Amino acid sequence: MLGCTKLMCSLFIFSKNRKGVLNMQREHKIYNPEMECIDREELRKLQGDRLKKVVKHTYDHVALYRERMDKKGVKPEDIRSLDDLKLLPFTEKTDLRDQFPFGLFAVPKSEIVRIQGSSGTTGKPIVSGYTQNDLDVWTEMMARTLTAAGGGKDDIVQVCYGYGLFTGGLGAHQGAGKIGAMVVPMSSGNTQRQIMMMQELGSTMLCCTPSYATYLGETIRDMGIPPEKIKLRAGCFGAEPWTEEMRQHIEELLHIDACDIYGLTEIAGPGVSYECLAKNGMHISEDHVIAEIIDPVTEKQLPYGTPGELVFTTNTKEGMPIIRYRTHDICTLTDEKCACGRTLARMSRITGRTDDMIVIRGVNVFPSQIESVLVGTSGVAPHYVLVVDRVNSSDTLEVKVELTEEMFSDTVSHIEELKDAISGQIKSVVGIQAKVSLVPPKSIPRSEGKAKRVIDNRKL
Ligand code: ADP
Ligand code: ZN
DSSP states (O other): OOOOOTTTOEEEEEEEOTTOOEEEEEEEEOSOHHHHTOOHHHHHHHHHHHHHHHHHHHHHHOHHHHHHHHHHTOOGGGOOSGGGGGGSOOBOHHHHHHTTTTTTOOSOGGGOOEEEEOOOTTSSOOEEEEOHHHHHHHHHHHHHHHHHTTOOTTOEEEEOSOOSSSHHHHHHHHHHHHTTOEEEEOOSOOHHHHHHHHHHHTOOEEEEOHHHHHHHHHHHHHTTOOGGGOOOOEEEEESSOOOHHHHHHHHHHHTSEEEEEEEETTTTEEEEEEEOTTOSSEEEOTTTEEEEEEOTTTOOBOOTTSOEEEEEEESSOOSSOOSSEEEEEEEOEEOOOOTTSOOSOEEOOOOEETTTOEEETTEEEOHHHHHHHHHTSTTEEEEEEEEEEEETTEEEEEEEEEEOHHHHTSOHHHHHHHHHHHHHHHHHHHSSOOEEEEEOTTOSOOOSSSOOOEEEOSOO
16 A cells, blocks of 8 residues: 555646646645555455445345345355456346335435435436445545545535436535535536636636536637636536547636546446546546446456446445446446556546447447547537438438537638538548538537437437
8 A cells, every 4th residue: 555644645747738838737636545546456355345245235135136146046155255246147227217216225214314316318217325324435436536636625616517316416516525625506507607606706626517518618718708717727527428529628618627527326426436637537436336347248347458338336335235237338447557646447438338329320339439520620619419310221320510600600612621521530430421510609409417419310
């Protein structure tokens, strides 16, 4: 274990400032160095020990897990170390729906102090129940997240994730409180008011979806607010997929460090994994969750570095522990050393979901691939929707993307050139021909929460 004490651990890194000049500019702050910098062998042992306990707890208290394990012929005693994880059955979102509301709770209802629910972007809502300890763990995960993005007690954290059943708002709120920051619980919506409060209070950190961060940034720019009026220096953006190109766009618009943050209601909420200022993948709070990558078809574990479906097992959760939860999110894992000093493994950006992947004429297409083309093209704004249809039994893809104000007032011939360029880029990146429709600025509906990027009109 590294010899750092709580909240004291810091490492300086070299990075480029906005003008590209190499300088030593920032410190890596670590909330819980004992866990975040733990020796990986020690971590494996800790994870194994905790796994044994959580499996026994769920087997004894949750009928569904007991039935599934009995059917597979696995008893809690068969789980002796982390290597035995693969013996356990998977859990799916449908299980949470079927067991709604309390079927998966592993403690009496009187021990549950909070209910949170999924935003329901992928169907009917599901709920999760937290004991006080579960809430404390989740809060620490978010405290780690905000600290990793450079946050501390001097910060003013504007939370514009929705408050309510959705975990985003309260999760960020609790974490910001834990690091002693000043929390501004704005919740989502009312962009003008968000911007007014941001200026008046001098908010230094922002928590919202990356699509809303983009919208806020563009609105601030379009309102002509001078950059010195905005004191933001970092943001934790997640709850939906985004790209490296989108990061750059947000960083330039808002003059901040934009860090990715990942989580899901089933496991805890935001903060399950989080980027440090090295911005090279999200550290997973592995003392509380075990991450695996599996082949979504064969369901076999895949090695670090190979893309596949992310699967989580909660390691310390009491209220609603989850064993081998199939997230359907696609990414890769790495345990290579990070510049920040944390040893916790990192997951890459989510490059798609097994259920969000669109198959067009047999080709697998992820919205993120198209986004990377659009964000990298000047003349268009990163606001788009993909419309999939079937005409004469052949799939069609239309990419509707907004023109920038400057391009909108440009000549028709330039616009035609731009269309061809985008269509050519999409062909080379994704391998299929798409119809590109350039639409007027601000004509695609903005989202204050998760953006809806795909409209599939095929009746599949
Ligand atoms: P749902 O959206 O299914 O209603 P949640 O609100 O709990 O449920 O969201 C969890 C899902 O949101 C994750 O499984 C993942 O698909 C997506 N998500 C969360 N954070 C990120 C992120 N940083 N990058 C990409 N996707 C994310
Ligand atoms: Zn790091």
